Structure formats: C-alpha cells, structure tokens
Amino acid sequence: MRIDVEGFAARVQPLKAPAGGYGRLTANGEGVFYVAGGGRNGAPSLQFLATEGDTPAKVADGVGSYALSADGSKLLLRQSSTFAIVDAKPDAKVDDGKLDLDAWEIRIEPRREWRQQFVDGWRILRDWFYDPGMHGQDWDAIRARYERLLPYVNTRADLDYLFSEIAGEANAGHVYVESGDQPVVQRRAGGLLGAEIQAHDSGYFRIARIFPEDAADIAARSPLSAPGVDVANGDFILAVDGVDARSVRNFYQLLENKADRVVTLRVNDRASAQGAREVRVTTIASEHNLRYTDWVQQRRAMVDSLSGGRIGYIHVPNTAVEGSREMFKGLVAYGDREALIIDDRYNGGGFIPDRMVELLTREPLNYWKRRGLQPTATPVLHHRGPKAMLINGQSSSGGDALPYYFRKFGLGTIIGTRTWGGLIGISGNPRLADNGAILAATFSFMDTDGNWAVENEGVAPDIEVIDRPELVAAGRDPSIEKAVEVLLRELEDSPVRPVVAPPAPTEFPPAAR
Incomplete structure (x- = not known):
C-alpha cells in the first residue's frame, strides 16, 4: 500500500453523517461501518453510511464488536455470546449467519504459548517504551539473560515473575505486568456492617x-x-x-x-x-468507601477545630473522576474560608491534573450583588486566601503532578514527605495472547526548561513532616497540625479582607470613589 501524503488533506471529503458519537470505523469500497450507541437493550448497534448516502442504515442491533474481512465483503459480528458472519451491507441476516460454537475446542500448549508471550512482552517494551534507547539498557542482552529461565517456567504466574524482572530493567515507573487467563478460586465475600x-x-x-x-x-x-x-x-x-x-x-x-x-x-x-x-x-x-469517608470527615473536623473554622479542608484521593469531584465539591463548600488545605496524601493518580490545579489558580474577575445576599464572584469556583498542600510517599503519578503544578504556580506551602516520583506514563499498547499484558511507559515528564523532572525523584516538601505512626494511632495528624499552624501565621501577617458591597448608587453613572 502506498499513501500519497502530498495534498492528502485537500482530498478529504466529508460524509453526510448526522452529529453523534462514532466508534470502531472501518470502510470498504461502498462506505463506512461504525458502532453507535442505542439499540437493543441499550447495547450499541452497527451502522453503515454509504459514500454517497444521506442517512446511515442499520446493519444489526446489539453489536458489541465486529470485524470487516480483508476484501470488505463480509462482517464477523458479536452479539453478547453469539457470533455470526454476514454480508457487509445493511439489514444483515444475522440468524442465517450464526456460528455454532458449542462443539468448538482449542488446543493450548502452555509452554509454547508462554515462550511466544515472553518474546511478545519483550518486544512490546522494546517497541512502545518512550525511549528507543531503553534507558541505556542492552535490550537484546536482557532478552537472552531471562530467556534462559523459560524452560523452568511451570505456571502462568512464573511467566509473570519473569515479566516483572524484565519490566524492572526499564528503570521507570508505570511499567506494569497484568496476569492473563489462569485458574482462579472464586471468592465468597463475607458480610460487613460498616x-x-x-x-x-x-x-x-x-x-x-x-x-x-x-x-x-x-x-x-x-x-x-x-x-x-x-x-x-x-x-x-x-x-x-x-x-x-x-x-x-x-x-x-x-x-x-x-x-x-x-x-x-x-x-x-x-x-x-x-x-x-x-x-x-x-x-x-466492602467497607473501603465508608472508612475513607470517615477518615476524611475526621480530618475535616480536626482542621475546623484547630483553626476555629477559618480553614477549609479538601482531600483529593486521585486525579481521576473521584478526585476531580472532590476538588469541585470542596471549592463550592470552602471557597469562602480564609485559607485552604488540599490534602494530596495517598493520591492514587489517574489523569494529568491540569484542570484541577487550574481551579486552584483562579481569581475573582468581578462580583455580583443581589438583594439580601452577600456579593458573589465570577468565577464561582475560586479561593482568594493562602493555601497549603499535604504530600507523602504515596502521592503518586497524577498525585506527583498536582504538587509539582501547585509549586510551579506558587500557590502555597507544600508539607509532608517526598512524593512517589512516577511521571513516566502509560497510554496503552497491545495485550498478550491470553489477555495478560506488560504495559510500556509511552511518555515521560519534562519541565518547561527542557529538563527531565519528577520521575524517580518525586516532589519534595517545603516543610518536611513525618506522620509518625504512634501519633496517628493516638488520633493526631502531624501534617495537618503543621499546615494549620503555617496558614494561621500567614493569615495573621496578611489577613483576607471580606468582600463588602458599598451603598447602592444614587447618581448615574456612579461617582468615582
């Protein structure tokens, strides 16, 4: 196949497709196949839009996945646990093309499969790792070193052990090993009362x-x-x-x-x-969510008591959905407090928290006065007073990035212990034959001066505080105690003045004051 790159964009023609979400696009000489939401039992459906067509036509309902044959004439459809081969055109005759899989069997030779997966895993790291130089490692020599152990692999777990050793040779965070298909004992969970x-x-x-x-x-x-x-x-x-x-x-x-x-x-x-x-x-x-909520409430009450209600407290458990939600809720609840503690301890990461730190950098653009109410600001989510962030060794990945950005914007004092130091990240790569995986780190963190940063180093605190176990067990929290002390001192030196509306004007335009 040859692609004529020159003038490629100018040759693109839009299809007459309605607005919507499209996924898993493939095409033959007649048009485009894609998966769209809706359909039977809320499952997605497979649609077809002809190149010269005005509206899409349904191929089949409830299609979770599909594949188009190499010549574009046939489709392999999957509807729940049912498979069918049909003509690649609208209104497919699914019932006529159903495959009888009841008697299908597959022969698996574990040692041959493990050998192939070993090579595949090694290749995935070689070809997907962000640094083609593999951090200075001789990747061929690493394969040879561990390949000698393959004859002694007797279980799938043994292969995972080899993968873990190879992953460690990359000297990078976010290089993960995920187990493949293997016998497991079904767990019968006991009941809990919270x-x-x-x-x-x-x-x-x-x-x-x-x-x-x-x-x-x-x-x-x-x-x-x-x-x-x-x-x-x-x-x-x-x-x-x-x-x-x-x-x-x-x-x-x-x-x-x-x-x-x-x-x-x-x-x-x-x-x-x-x-x-x-x-x-x-x-x-599971009592995980209950115990976590209880832990947060205890610390919120501690901050409230130590500061006399002057300081708000937000814990961000990760930089994914839950952490973003807590940041949003916290700024709604505590945006009017004189100072703010953002607790990044035990942050499990997720996404890069540029949006989260952007909320913390906001300043009022103006205020609005309504009858009988205090002035409210635009943007609503913001905080004017001093801030402190708490970190520890389990502030990881996005939990590393958040305090890094916090410092970069000069938002306040960082208190605790050095973070995990893992900002060589993942964005996905092929899996192995048995659905296991070795995840290669595909991008790495650089600062704005062009230097590598954070990875294998972490973010250091401005004030080191160790949450000593005996103090925590006694109901104390040294990091919070220090943060309250620092913020109260800042408020004493630079008090946050409340926003007070002047008397309403009686002349227009209002006289300058």
Missing part, C-alpha cells in the same frame, strides 16, 4: 462505632445507619440470623458468605438477652 465491632467479656460483641457518623453520600453510609435500623453506638449484637454470638470467637464467622444479603441481628443496649430486639440489615462486601 462499624467497628469489639469483643466483650460477656461473649457478645459490642458496636464500638458506626462509621461514618454523617455521610451525605448514600454509597458511603453504613448498613447500621439505614432508615428504620434501630441500632446505636455502644449496642451489643447478641445473635446473627439466630446464631448466638457467644458461639464464635470471631464475630465475622457469623457473617461468612453473607455479603449483600439481608441478615437479622438480635441487639440490645446491654449484654443481656432480656429486652433484646431484632433488626434486619443488608450487609455490604
């Missing part, structure tokens, strides 16, 4: 604390906080589904294999069966 449960001398179990105590997000509420569940901190659980709690040493034996199920708890405000009551609750499989 509370700290403590053993008691009576043999019963006490609800020490339901968490979080107050969550606006329904997904972050304990089952014991659900409407109609008559349970409080300090109550005792005497039995679960009729099984006496004194019959087990570990409370969670009573909830084994009961995740996402309705269970009956016999509870009382004292360790006695007399006067006990029964409540029905729906258990959950």
Whole structure:
C-alpha cells in the first residue's frame, strides 16, 4: 500500500453523517461501518453510511464488536455470546449467519504459548517504551539473560515473575505486568456492617462505632445507619440470623458468605438477652468507601477545630473522576474560608491534573450583588486566601503532578514527605495472547526548561513532616497540625479582607470613589 501524503488533506471529503458519537470505523469500497450507541437493550448497534448516502442504515442491533474481512465483503459480528458472519451491507441476516460454537475446542500448549508471550512482552517494551534507547539498557542482552529461565517456567504466574524482572530493567515507573487467563478460586465475600465491632467479656460483641457518623453520600453510609435500623453506638449484637454470638470467637464467622444479603441481628443496649430486639440489615462486601469517608470527615473536623473554622479542608484521593469531584465539591463548600488545605496524601493518580490545579489558580474577575445576599464572584469556583498542600510517599503519578503544578504556580506551602516520583506514563499498547499484558511507559515528564523532572525523584516538601505512626494511632495528624499552624501565621501577617458591597448608587453613572 502506498499513501500519497502530498495534498492528502485537500482530498478529504466529508460524509453526510448526522452529529453523534462514532466508534470502531472501518470502510470498504461502498462506505463506512461504525458502532453507535442505542439499540437493543441499550447495547450499541452497527451502522453503515454509504459514500454517497444521506442517512446511515442499520446493519444489526446489539453489536458489541465486529470485524470487516480483508476484501470488505463480509462482517464477523458479536452479539453478547453469539457470533455470526454476514454480508457487509445493511439489514444483515444475522440468524442465517450464526456460528455454532458449542462443539468448538482449542488446543493450548502452555509452554509454547508462554515462550511466544515472553518474546511478545519483550518486544512490546522494546517497541512502545518512550525511549528507543531503553534507558541505556542492552535490550537484546536482557532478552537472552531471562530467556534462559523459560524452560523452568511451570505456571502462568512464573511467566509473570519473569515479566516483572524484565519490566524492572526499564528503570521507570508505570511499567506494569497484568496476569492473563489462569485458574482462579472464586471468592465468597463475607458480610460487613460498616462499624467497628469489639469483643466483650460477656461473649457478645459490642458496636464500638458506626462509621461514618454523617455521610451525605448514600454509597458511603453504613448498613447500621439505614432508615428504620434501630441500632446505636455502644449496642451489643447478641445473635446473627439466630446464631448466638457467644458461639464464635470471631464475630465475622457469623457473617461468612453473607455479603449483600439481608441478615437479622438480635441487639440490645446491654449484654443481656432480656429486652433484646431484632433488626434486619443488608450487609455490604466492602467497607473501603465508608472508612475513607470517615477518615476524611475526621480530618475535616480536626482542621475546623484547630483553626476555629477559618480553614477549609479538601482531600483529593486521585486525579481521576473521584478526585476531580472532590476538588469541585470542596471549592463550592470552602471557597469562602480564609485559607485552604488540599490534602494530596495517598493520591492514587489517574489523569494529568491540569484542570484541577487550574481551579486552584483562579481569581475573582468581578462580583455580583443581589438583594439580601452577600456579593458573589465570577468565577464561582475560586479561593482568594493562602493555601497549603499535604504530600507523602504515596502521592503518586497524577498525585506527583498536582504538587509539582501547585509549586510551579506558587500557590502555597507544600508539607509532608517526598512524593512517589512516577511521571513516566502509560497510554496503552497491545495485550498478550491470553489477555495478560506488560504495559510500556509511552511518555515521560519534562519541565518547561527542557529538563527531565519528577520521575524517580518525586516532589519534595517545603516543610518536611513525618506522620509518625504512634501519633496517628493516638488520633493526631502531624501534617495537618503543621499546615494549620503555617496558614494561621500567614493569615495573621496578611489577613483576607471580606468582600463588602458599598451603598447602592444614587447618581448615574456612579461617582468615582
């Protein structure tokens, strides 16, 4: 195939396609095939738009994926677990072309497959890594070094071990190994109640604390906080589904294999069966969101108490959807506070946080005065006062970039410990035959002066504070304590004046003041 690059853009002709979302475009001599949303049961449908056509025509509903034959005459369609080969034209006769796969078998020779995957994984790093020089490594020699171990690979997990060693030779973050198809034992999740449960001398179990105590997000509420569940901190659980709690040493034996199920708890405000009551609750499989929300609320309350309500607190768990949401919500809630703490600790990364830091750099362009209300600014999301950012060694990837940008814009003091240091990033590459993968880092971070930065180095704090485990266990947070101290001192030196509207004008245009 030869592509005549010269004049290519001038030869492009638009198709008469309506506005919409298009994916997986392929073409033959008659027109273009593409997948569009909608269709049967909300599944996407395969559409065809003729080169000279005015409107698209449906080929088939519910097509999750498809492939066009090399000569453009046939389509292989997948509808859920059904496959069919049809003519490449509208209104395909799917039922006539269905493939009977019930008797299909495939022979797999693991050692041959592992050898091929070993070579493929090595090639993927060689051909997709951002630096063709592989950080100075002799990539052919690395293949030879580890290839000698292939005869001793006896499981797919052994191959992953080799991949991990090869990935380490790249000396870069974001070079990941993902396991392929292999036998796994299905996990049966135990039920959880969203509370700290403590053993008691009576043999019963006490609800020490339901968490979080107050969550606006329904997904972050304990089952014991659900409407109609008559349970409080300090109550005792005497039995679960009729099984006496004194019959087990570990409370969670009573909830084994009961995740996402309705269970009956016999509870009382004292360790006695007399006067006990029964409540029905729906258990959950994970307390992660509940415990995280509780952790954030404790720190928010700590900042509020230490600062006398003058400083707002925003934790950004990542630089993806959840972190962006928390930044947005936090600026709505605390944009009027005199100072602001942005907690980047344990930030799991995601996307490059240019939009997130842009919100922090905003300044008011003007104010609007409405009757009976305080002046409001444009843009609404902004913060005028001093800021501090908290970091630690688990502020990673996008969590490295956020404090880097925070410093670059001079937004405030960075407090904590050096971040992870991983800004050689991934954007996707081919997977292996068994759906496993070795992900190659495809781009690397440079500063605006043309120097490599952050990778394998991290972002250092302006003030180093170590969150010592014994202090955290005692309910303290050294990083927050230092941030409040720094911000209160800044507010003392440079107070943030409130915005006050002058008296409404009585002459027009208003006289200059």
